Amino acid sequence: MIIVMRADSTEQDVQRVVERLGEHGYGHHISRGEQRTIIGAIGAPDHEKEEVAGQFSVLPGVERVVPILKPYKLISREHNPRPTPVMLGDAQIGGGRLGVIAGPCSVESADQVMQTARAVKDAGAAALRGGAFKPRTSPYSFQGLGREGLEYLAAAREATGLPIVTEVMDPRQVDRVAEVADCIQIGARNMQNYDLLKEAGHCRMPVMLKRGFSATVEEWLKASEYIAAAGTLDIILCERGIRTFETATRFTLDLSAMAVARRETFLPIIADPSHAVGISSLVGPMALAAVAAGADGLLIEVHPRPEQALSDGPQSLTPAAFAELMGQIRTVAQAVGRQV
Amino acid sequence: MIIVMRADSTEQDVQRVVERLGEHGYGHHISRGEQRTIIGAIGAPDHEKEEVAGQFSVLPGVERVVPILKPYKLISREHNPRPTPVMLGDAQIGGGRLGVIAGPCSVESADQVMQTARAVKDAGAAALRGGAFKPRTSPYSFQGLGREGLEYLAAAREATGLPIVTEVMDPRQVDRVAEVADCIQIGARNMQNYDLLKEAGHCRMPVMLKRGFSATVEEWLKASEYIAAAGTLDIILCERGIRTFETATRFTLDLSAMAVARRETFLPIIADPSHAVGISSLVGPMALAAVAAGADGLLIEVHPRPEQALSDGPQSLTPAAFAELMGQIRTVAQAVGRQV
Amino acid sequence: MIIVMRADSTEQDVQRVVERLGEHGYGHHISRGEQRTIIGAIGAPDHEKEEVAGQFSVLPGVERVVPILKPYKLISREHNPRPTPVMLGDAQIGGGRLGVIAGPCSVESADQVMQTARAVKDAGAAALRGGAFKPRTSPYSFQGLGREGLEYLAAAREATGLPIVTEVMDPRQVDRVAEVADCIQIGARNMQNYDLLKEAGHCRMPVMLKRGFSATVEEWLKASEYIAAAGTLDIILCERGIRTFETATRFTLDLSAMAVARRETFLPIIADPSHAVGISSLVGPMALAAVAAGADGLLIEVHPRPEQALSDGPQSLTPAAFAELMGQIRTVAQAVGRQV
């Protein structure tokens, strides 16, 4: 933590900062330039509490406080320098293997899930996705089949062997979902639902954490630190598009965020082009772009009849389109030295 | 709902749309222009389901689907044309009265809450705010006092008569918080935590719904519709700043969103300048701006010692600064025909 | 400038930074913490060149470079601590006087301008605005009357005594516009058109610089520094709304940016609620909000027949609506201690 004093700060202001540093267990180091005095906090506690920076920023004469250390630890490269894969059942995500997780947005019927599961399995998917509990912006939209949906997912796993990734929205559902799922998904709208993050971390099973659509990379990593602090490091990060001024696509897939996060953490990072663009004809190009940019996996929506889907039809691929895309994904993955 | 066909769509494409409209219980109306054919859906069901628009958008030959009706009902001006106040205990928010809700970001101690409550009461606040359960971006930050904090809030109400506004983050806490609070606050990060919205609505007590920092006005209103559909119309909307590219302030207070929301809903709408700007010296100007723009109330952070606050110190006013601001608020409120 | 070294940087990396600092005429100050080494650049040249920070950031072992000094000088409070008004003819903008600049978006005819000028003069406007050269997003939209429009503006000044504010888009037009205008307006889309900024600064007449709709406050101030460096400090800054994800309004009026800019510069700052919201019924509330937030003036679009306007009809007030708003503006201005 560095404290930059205002040009018109007084010696008394500087001394007050120094005293407060002492009270928080910091040493200090003063550098008096011609235009600004700068105070470095030394011998820091093991991490810089954000509230402490806030407290210093309101002392008289302080212009601003510059944090120096990273605001996350367990999920950082400083904690574990090597990119580390996460296993979903037998499927490996990361560590040189690119895993494609595919399936419908919502579980709508036993038949729909089974049909999709078989199709994506045949095309080479590593896992099946499907939502039984659905976050919908309108209370009048289809809200998911709930527990019944979980049963259909379990049946599809039984039949195909594909591990299951499914979303949980409410801390009270976590245990129930964890009984069925191979990986718990925390959706973008819940990325900062901290009680849910803690509950998911307690399960000690793989968790996929989607980036909030307005979360910075730093906030995303801090949210994953909540899960890590609660008990599991089997976390998959998923970039799914951010909200920008552009309305031609539903969101803007931010592939450079993946690259930035990769420098900071050892966790595998995948991309969800389906939710990002919201238009099925753009899913393919953006899936390939994500692979070329270094994604450890993809999350792709597939529906046997998109024109009848109860959610996200416009962005869902048909099984045939998905199978074709898988071929292209394999080719591009190979070009960048990865296996599907 | 209007369906715009592509320039190269065929008669068969048009017929398929018409058939599907019939299956959904719609009549239709075809307008063939020189450059585009447009199909209007007539005799609509009582509202336009978003998933249905999605389904039509993927039919062959369809360029886009334009929704016509509003995606909310209970909270709309079409349902109740007159702006309607919400009572927090004896304090009225809206309906020509401007209510100021003030207090610390976090409840930190019995003494801190009591001291603040007395100060804001003396300065003319209508209600006391204070968080016992805190959403913090870092798992290593102070997470709130929990139930102990609720007790301190109850004691402050006992002593000052101020109604209590406090946040709930977890559906499992709603009942406990509702026992103490006069108004349940749903924070910005939980605006789309739908299970929490439903649970809050079930309590049938006043709910303050903060706008998500990346939520459009339409999404905010749809989130309030969740609460309304679950059982209460005593909802206060709170604009608290949106995330933009500008980093000089923590968020950007979007006062025109208040004005837009006011045209759509009868619910009272207040502003939270403290969280929006994140810098105490800017809270005053933005509080006055919100009043001039027509806010029904304000949410303002006050802390007896901002330089020791465990959260949001940089944006907290001292009791003295708050008292001075209240004087200015009264003057501006009077200038726009409102009473504090 | 402070240089933060990476945790894994070597002594050699530190020495290389120190050497390079010497080459640029800096002294240095090294602080070795347990987790990071930090190097302060001392005895800096009179300002920190941004390209130099960039050069240091790519040296081996450097994590990041933190600039300390402000990137503008002439327009800063450090250069002139007192807010300083700008005179448009006899009209004062700033210094405790709130000046309202009103008129049509585009000059469309002699009659339209004259009629509007008389109306806004009667209602108490301080200056007349109107565009002869128009930046339009489509090449097929009305592009303005050009020189003919300037003549109509000159005639309106002749008749009413109101000073003229009009936009210039092309460096080749600056001299011609300067012959007629009392204040040259640089539009939001040209805020970073540096050749135009320089040319405007050379005229040594008042310049109104609109904030680019995606410019940070810092970039806006740096753009005004271009004008200042070219020869004039008679600059009025105008906040006119930024682009955000919200589409309910055309742009988002960022009033806290005015408050931030005010801390940094002595230049007067006004707001343009008309372009920001794009909807006439919202112009009034946002104009009052801007006044309450401390604006030194307002820019408001007025058109005798908005439903026939060749540009920006949806956000234009009729003369009657403008006159009514002026009454409210006076009341709110008085409440915050300003005169119109």
Next chain:
Amino acid sequence: MIIVMRADSTEQDVQRVVERLGEHGYGHHISRGEQRTIIGAIGAPDHEKEEVAGQFSVLPGVERVVPILKPYKLISREHNPRPTPVMLGDAQIGGGRLGVIAGPCSVESADQVMQTARAVKDAGAAALRGGAFKPRTSPYSFQGLGREGLEYLAAAREATGLPIVTEVMDPRQVDRVAEVADCIQIGARNMQNYDLLKEAGHCRMPVMLKRGFSATVEEWLKASEYIAAAGTLDIILCERGIRTFETATRFTLDLSAMAVARRETFLPIIADPSHAVGISSLVGPMALAAVAAGADGLLIEVHPRPEQALSDGPQSLTPAAFAELMGQIRTVAQAVGRQV
């Protein structure tokens, strides 16, 4: 154009709209639903003027106006359905060939340009980029060598045969730059500098139009329509990152915008990963992502000594890093069926 009437509009309101449509040469088509009356404008003029939509939106009883036709013509797929390459000298951009345009951000010296030109030529670049006139956010930053810089670029072309792409910022420079350049670049900050667009279009030589960092795809295409209307269809569009809330990268490369633009226009579209990310280690992954997403070319900054660059050093590749990246680009291009 469709006009949606408010629920409380009157028959008189509808008639007024119909009359005004007649005055503008439109027929009409009225659809009276239970909840809304909708009026379609028929037999439209050859395009829908935006100002006309604005005029209708302020008529009494009108809720909103929905445009139906595209706001651009010459550059649209409806005008020319086939993607069409642009030639820079002998180098083809688009039409199945991926052209890499590389070079320094700024021309700094004869030697720097010549050295870079030889290196990028050897590595397989199709053209040389380099700025002689530089848009810099600070007036105190290096502003480019101007005409001297153009001479160095001409010399580099002479020596290597590479066509030259260089930026023009001021309409008065266009002729001078056109004498030397093989392609005139319009930078992101000038995308809506309409006088410059017209002047560039008059030259009838290839123009590269960068997307404004806050421009929607629609605005970008409308800006290119200005160039087309002024006389040339040899336009290359360049996506270079948009401004979002994320600050970990300089901008956010919006690859899905390329895919959206491709559906609308036949013009070739390239990507500039260097300016988008602003960090040299991320340029490679994003360049490969752009290729996989279907870019017709890339714009990449290369500098012989990034740590001494007078602009954009942090994002510049060394010649060695560029040569290595070119190998990867070739591999990925081949995987998606393109030739470099």
